[in-house]
Amino acid sequence: MLRLSKLTDYATVILSFMAKDDAQVLTAMEIATATGIALPTVSKILKLLVNAKVLISTRGAKGGYALSRAAEKITVASVISALEGPIALTECSISQLGCEQASGCGIRSNWSLINQTIHHALESVTLADMIKPVPVKDVVWNQEVMIPVTSLYR
Amino acid sequence: MLRLSKLTDYATVILSFMAKDDAQVLTAMEIATATGIALPTVSKILKLLVNAKVLISTRGAKGGYALSRAAEKITVASVISALEGPIALTECSISQLGCEQASGCGIRSNWSLINQTIHHALESVTLADMIKPVPVKDVVWNQEVMIPVTSLYR
DNA sequence: ATTAAATAGTACTATAATGGTACAGAATAA
DNA sequence: TTATTCTGTACCATTATAGTACTATTTAAT
Numbered sequence A, B: 001m002l003r004l005s006k007l008t009d010y011a012t013v014i015l016s017f018m019a020k021d022d023a024q025v026l027t028a029m030e031i032a033t034a035t036g037i038a039l040p041t042v043s044k045i046l047k048l049l050v051n052a053k054v055l056i057s058t059r060g061a062k063g064g065y066a067l068s069r070a071a072e073k074i075t076v077a078s079v080i081s082a083l084e085g086p087i088a089l090t091e092c093s094i095s096q097l098g099c100e101q102a103s104g105c106g107i108r109s110n111w112s113l114i115n116q117t118i119h120h121a122l123e124s125v126t127l128a129d130m131i132k133p134v135p136v137k138d139v140v141w142n143q144e145v146m147i148p149v150t151s152l153y154r
Numbered sequence C: 001a002t003t004a005a006a007t008a009g010t011a012c013t014a015t016a017a018t019g020g021t022a023c024a025g026a027a028t029a030a
Numbered sequence D: 001t002t003a004t005t006c007t008g009t010a011c012c013a014t015t016a017t018a019g020t021a022c023t024a025t026t027t028a029a030t
Helices: A006-020 A027-033 A039-052 A078-086 A107-122 A128-132 A149-153 B006-020 B028-035 B039-051 B075-083 B108-123 B125-131 B148-152
Strands: A055-058 A064-067 A145-147 B055-058 B064-067 B146-149
Touching: A006 A027, A006 A039, A006 A055, A006 A064, A006 A078, A006 A128, A027 A039, A027 A064, A039 A055, A039 A064, A039 B055, A078 A107, A078 A128, A107 B108, A128 A149, B006 B039, B006 B064, B006 B075, B006 B125, B028 B064, B039 B055, B039 B064, B039 B075, B075 B125, B075 B146
Parallel strands: none
Antiparallel strands: A055 A064, A145 B146, B055 B064
16 A cells, blocks of 8 residues: 555644644653653654754753644655655665666656656645645645656756 | 665566567466566465556466556556555555644645646556657657646646 | 753564465366 | 365464663852
8 A cells, every 4th residue: 555654644644733832842751641642652752853954853851842833844754764764666776776678678767757756745744735625625725736747856 | 765665576577578578378387487476475465456457467377467458557556556546656645544643734626736746657558668668868858748638637 | 050951862562464285176288 | 975175264473562660970159
């Protein structure tokens, strides 16, 4: 099912809660109770998001976590890669070492094409998009939005 | 890493071998030796591809497997869903039962949007594309290819 | 200074998923 | 009838995931 890990799913829930909340700084505890996710799990996720520079942390009393930048500038791609590492569908998209068929494969480069396409799709969606109500039958639905595929290969 | 299972990876290797081969019908044994994948594993994959109507099987002596249609008509999406079930990044994209936050979530529909985008990307690549040498600096690279996003919502 | 409130880091464990294997059954051609 | 080849089910070992626990470190407030 082309799965995303549960933690990544949680991360989006946490981040959208943080983006919607007025408070600038939230503690792991506050986030845990608000989202219903167990505290240790929340901490784990927050830490990863800090490492990926999606969040900024402040230690000590009155400390907590805050978005490192505007929700419009946090892409879904960055969240996913923070939790799961580089976005790639197949092993050989990351490193082709250990692939017996390496040179004779020929599929490899095509996979990387697909990868880039998907990566682009994920880059184009931000946290701000996630929290805004979906324009199900409004804007997007009846509008011809075009994506330049060339932009994938900058 | 937004991972695709190893079996799915094998499936693409198997299918591209079959598409490239001249023989109309290949036995599981032949495919196994040609690709270097263990026979039982190959059988398992072939069976799933038959169920998904990507391949056609013939039983008995002189039996074997063959593509059910031209390589141009076999999409990567169909291969992935054959091996991994419906293409969806999050659980709730498949069924929202068991999601505590269900109605209050608001993220759900946005995920489904992303899902559809990715699904579309995978629909647009066929087995024929996979086996043809990548036009790295030729066609695609310098061409403005546009994808109508509306087509995602038919 | 001392204490309380937080995050940071490491390590561990149980559960689930995946990959791979084995075996008995069914269909077909020779 | 026999050899060949797919079909289906069930099983096991390995790995990955999710979740937990514990200790160290940093900072604000008293």
